[in-house]
Amino acid sequence: MELIQPNDEVLIQLPSETTKLVKIVPDSIIGLGKFGSFPANSLLGRPYYLTWSILDGENFGLEPVPISELNSEKLATHTVPTTSSDPAKASKKSKNTDSSTPSGVDSPGLALEDTAIGVQVGDDGEEDDEDVALDAGMLEQELEREQKLWEAEMKNNRDIRDDQTAQSMTWQEIEKLKKSGGTGSGKEIISRLLQSHAYIDKKTAFSLAKYTKRKTNKYLKRIRVIPADVPNFTNYLITQKEPLKMLEIRDEAMGLMMSWADVKWGGRYLVIDDTGGLVVAAMAERMGLLAGEDARAPKKVSSARKRKREEMDDGKDAKEEEEALVPQAEATGAPETTEAAQKEANDNPYNTPIKPKTGYEQTTVPNSNTITVLHTQDQPNLSLLRPFNFDTANLINTTTHPLSTHLLSLSYLQLLSPESDVTLERPQVIPDPVLRTLKSVKRSNYHRKCRRQERLLNIVSSTRRGGFDGAIIATGMELSGVINTVTPLLKGSGQLVIYSPSVEPLSEVVDWCSTLRRTEFMRIKKESETSSSSSSLTQPQLHVLDPDNTNPDIDPATLETLKSLPKLPAHTSDEYFPIDPTNLLAPTIHTSRVRTFQALPGRTHPLMTSRGGSEGYVMHATKVFPILEGKVEARGKFGGRKKGGGERSGGRDKEKGKTSAKLNGKKEDVMEVDDLD
Amino acid sequence: MAAVVPQTGSQSVSSALTSSSSTGKTITFADSSFLPGPNSSSTIVPNSRAIAHLTRDVLQSVMVQPTPSPSSTSTPDPVANLKRKQPSTSSLNTRFGSFPHPSLLVPAGSQVRSASGTGFIHILRPTPELWTLSLPHRTQVVYTPDSSYILHRLRVRPGSRIIEAGAGSGSFTHASARAVYNGIHENPVTQSVPTEQTDGVTKGGDEGTNTTSDSVPSDGSTQIPATLTDSQGRVLSFEFHADRASILRHELRQHGLHQIVTVTNRDVCASGFSLPEPELEIGGNTYATAVFLDLPAPWLAIPHLTRENGSLSQTKAVRICCFSPCLEQALRTIAVLREQDWVEEDLVEVAHKRLEVRRMGPNGREIGAKSRSQGDDEIKVASVEDSVSKLKKQLWHRKAKQARQRERLAKRRKLDEDGNEEVQDDDSDVDMDANDDEDVEEAPETAEEEGGNGRLHLFNQGRVLVRTEPELKTHTSYLVFAVLPLPWTEEDEIAAKAKYTLPPRPAPQVNPRTGKDYTSGGKAPKPTTDGKLSKTQEKKLRKAQEKAAKLASESNQTPKTEGTDA
Secondary structure, rough: EEEEOOOOOEEEEOOOEEEEEEEOOOOEEOOOOEEHHHEEEOOOOOOOEEEEEEOOOHOOOOEEOOOHHHHHHHHHHOOOHHHHHHHHHHHOOOOOOOOOOOOOOHHHHHHHHHHHHHHHOOOOOOHHHHHHHHHHHHHHHHHHHHHHHHHHOOOOOOOOOHHHHEOOEEEEEEEEHHHHOOOOHHHHHHHHHOOOOOOOHHHOOOHHHHHHHHHHHHOHHHHHHHEEOOHHHHHHHHHHHHHHHOOOOOOHHHHHHHHHHOOOOOOEEEEEOOOOHHHHHHHHHHHOOOOOOHOOOOOHHHHHHHHHHHHHHHHHHHHHHHHHHHHHHHOOOOHHHHHHHHHHHOOOOOOOOOOOOOOOOOOOOOOOOOOEEEEEOOOOOOOHHHHHHOOOOHHHHHHHOHHHHHEEEEEEHHHHHHHOOOOOOOOOOOOOHHHHHHHHHHHHHHHHHHHHHHHHHHHHHHOOOOOOOEEEEOOOOOHHHHHHHHHEEEEEEEEEEEEEEHHHHHHHHHHHHHHHHHHHHHHHHHHHOOOOOOOOOOOOOOOOOOOOOOOOOOHHHHHHHHOOOOOOOOOOOOOOOOOOOOEEEEEEEEEEEEEEEEEEOOOEEOOOOOOOOOOOEEEEEEEOOOOOOOOOOOOOOOOOOOOOOHHHOOOOHHHHOOOOOOHHHHHHHHHHHHHOO | OOOOOOOOOOOHHHHHHOOOOOOOOEOOOOOOOOOOHHHOOOEEOEEEEEEOOOOOEEEEEEEEEEOOOOOOOOOOOOOOOOOOOOOOOOEEEOEEEEEEHHHHHHEEOEEEEEOOOEEEEEOOOHHHHHHHHHOOOOOOOOOHHHHHHHHHOOOOOOOOOOEEOOOOHHHHHHHHHHHHHOOOOEEOOOOOOOOHHHHHHHHHOOOOOOOOOOOOOOOOOOOOOOHHOOOOOOOEEOOHHHHHHHHHHHHHHHHHHHHHHHHEEHHHHHHOOOOOHHHHHHOOOOOOOOEEEOOOOHHHHHHHHHHOOOOOOOOOOOEEEEEEHHHHHHHHHHHHHHHOOEEEEEEEEEEEEEEEEEEEEOOOOOOHHHHHHOOOOOOHHHOOOHHHHHHHHHHHHHHHHHHHHHHHHHHHHHHHOOHHHHHHHHHHHHHHHHHHHHHHHHHHHHHHHOOOHHHHHHHHEEEEEEEOOOOOOOOOEEEEEEEEEEOOHHHHHHHHHHHOOOOOOOOOEEEOOOOOOOOOOOOOOOOOOOOOOOOHHHHHHHHHHHHHHHHHHHHHOOOOOOOOOO
16 A cells, blocks of 8 residues: 555645645654644654544544545636635535536437447548537536526626625634634635625625635645655655756656656666756666655664664675685686785784675665766765655665665766875775674674775676666866766767756757767868877777876775776867767757646636746757767868768768768768758 | 668677666566667667758658668568558669679678769667658657657656657657667567577676666566566557558568557547557556657547556656647647646746857858859958948049040040940940950959968858858747646555654743744754753743743644744
8 A cells, every 4th residue: 555654754635735845753743834734653654645634632633534525625626616605605515516517428329439440440640620629519518508697697896895894704803713623623714704704695605606716725735745756856846845956857858868868767867967866766667767665754674674784794795705715816816816815914913815895785786777967076966866865865774765775876087087086095904813703883884895995896887887778967167078078978879958947958969969060070080080190089988097297005906997998089179179979969958848728617827927037948859879980981072062962972881881882972961961850 | 671780799788788687587688779788889780760951950760771772671661552662672772873782791880882982971870869860751740849859858767658649750769669668678588589598597687786666576586476576667658550650560560569569559538558469478457657749639548548447657747748739729629637636737848959050250151151152242351441442442443434435435436426325325334344354354353362372261250150051940839748646645644654653842942032933944043063052042042941831832833933024
């Protein structure tokens, strides 16, 4: 059952139409300001999306409001103005809405549907229109009926005087009723308010409904509890918290990003997230990393688990390690083992040649269903993952969370120049016998450091190996550098998605890939290749192991691993070519905006106000392989070529390398222009 | 025909995942080019779908065949006696030329040259978005801006079950199949494919990994109904048009998604949502947590969606989205949803725009758009100063020319006194010539600008402009969203109260001066770290207690929070 569990973070919708993020701690009291308070236990074990009224006084707690009662308040106006003359009845919202409601769940509708189906068969595409045309007859009758009712009951506010004497009920009376407590008091106040309103008979049904709703919100302290999942949490952040911090990402933009980046279970994704973790959370939700028991709030398992892990670090693992060490030494007899041993020998007084432990729990990196976060500081800012029970500041409590294994994070430094990073230093090796004598705090500290180093090394090597299915960038940073870092790591046909609150940074990126620019890039590239002179456009290699920058404290084994990492092709930005324009296919900018309607019969219209601020823009492009490494067969044809023409024809795919194609410049010209515009 | 590529390294595959072994099932990757898995290597493999990217708007899907085999053996038509254009099985024909299938077996993302060598296309791995843009239209298609928002709001997640009624062309089907996908869950007891029995052996190694299965009994081997233990994500698709249903089924099989999507040919408005194929391993009930209705009259189908008849999930809140182009349909849907006790009903419309980026040169022309700028010389000038000086120059030229003309005329008049009228005609001709001359004079300048040294910088001139695409979809459909909460009876409430007993209400902590109640807030005086209270705090607390006692004796019941306004 999907019920509210202890320590869950939930969102509570208040009568003021605002939302509050609340942690349901057992045996605590949840305060909602002027709307009162209630014990947390009265929500535990209950389903979401129910409406509760807050009780005060004797039976302090919550009482469920039946859904039929809630909906009948709205459905009451479907039957339109007949109730308007009787305020008491209107306030009570007679529960038995008769069958004449214009909902159409009656037999004529069914009969009509059959004919509609008959028409649709064999008809391609236009079924909706057809059906509406058929339905129109029935709808017309209905509209006529409503129109008549409307006219019969037509009222206006001509006779309503806007003064304070309209309401004869005094605030003292209201206070007295409030004091009496109980469920009925709120309803009582509302019905009394309606009775004692001087112009209640003159109000139109709609204005009466509005008035009643206002009073209901004020006096019936009703709340609704909704789960803090990503869409709800996003709406909460954007309306009530600091929207600028999460780059004002709306639901619709988030949906577009997730779709175009092709985020799915089992994929590997790279993300640059300046929203404080909201994008990561949305991705994790799409990848099934926020679901299941492990993603729940930690109860009391963590300490037991922690102890178990410590035991494993100390005893079991070490034994395995020793056993594993013997055959390894025999098999390889590698010189670096002895080197490392010698180094250790110098470092530790006990002179025991034990290799640094490998194979800590949870240091290996899964090769699918992962999110790799690239961040600028030492630590990623993922504070918004806290409502999803993943607290990066307090990782030991969340080791069971699926994200703890599948969320990988590394800084730009660790990716681009791992040899100079401090975290990759292995702590001074403490031999096992000494380790056993240490205090448990020191011991676990040592293991923690080793574990961290090992995990980071694994993350760095898996990230540098590339082959990501997609990348999402949501940052305020200069995009050229970010794109140059990310694009080489994508696999062919992988998706690059960039979100920006404003369009300008994205339009710049699209312009960097314009047809003219790309053509020129390829021409220069080709020329520099043929003249074999080194130009700024030849692809330099980002070296791993820069002798000047290598951190001297990194042990040789780690260095060896780093040396074996693949080199990243990189593009050096210059004024004219900030990014490599041949890598990205068809960059496109989208913007999407949802318009919400008030859906009440006879009063349906778009909401009068909505949030302004940034529109939110999503750009996506596909990683394709530059085909510059071809033979330079088409050389010499550039001179007579029209500008914007097919210089690209110089390249070719490897399979068909030796096609001696005669290049039809004109046809290619057309294609080139079409291709990117 | 989907299982051409053998499942390799299933052990490493399954151990890499957050696989569920508690139910006794093994989870394997689906063999689909749309999804990650054994087939998701970076190369296009035979018998898989690929997308040919011709231009931004023209994408062509192609089923890559291994060899140029004689046709009719490879793809039997899913629907007999239906005239459909059959794609060629040996090569892909586009407006940029013909591409033999073997030439398409390249790493995804590569550019491929046509057989004649004159054209190029990019070969891409299919995604639901690319498929939406390239699929054969049978009905109106749900496009990505709508489908992405709908799936986001319906909380369709790996392991969800979604009902889709009105499958149509299958665009939304593909998007939701990706969203629900959490591997193919094979029950080792009822395995049908012999090759995967090795997976059952390896499952012991997975014991230590995380489990993601939710609230599923741990012993999956016993006679628990499959419906309850099944935690695989599924799309339950309904389509009342028989031909469309079978074509979609065929496509899904080609795409390797048939284990995730179940297509049922049924009119849901008339006969509801139960599944006719009990051999499906999940029984006849759908137990969905999300519903998407793309029907002309969704209000007829909604009454069939209940927990009692097994169409909706028994343990989770259910979300629905109805997709209707007309407001009347949407309103009627909302009315029925309200009657059927759905809550949080919401009527929205998605407005989506695609933006174009261009560069405008200093003369007001788009850079690089050759064809468009030809012919209109009016906006050649870049600024007011430019315009004034140009006009001045023109005027000066004209004046000078007219003066020269007059001189010449006077000379000619002197020479022969006869042809007055002809000379006047001549005058106007010369005037026009003067203009032409000027154009000729200026032309080399611009040519030099664009052709010579300036050519490198042309793409960097002017400024970047953004505008909407030329054809805008201003309305697709109204979307009606709603949530059906779990049923909650009085007995449930009593049981929950018994399980989570309410603590006694704490004594109210009231600020003596303001009379404000701190019982629920966090500002109440707190003991210091060593458990003792500071003097001021003690004083405050004592006063508060006195006040509370006083209040309690007055009204013989606990006072409650006061509203701030009356």
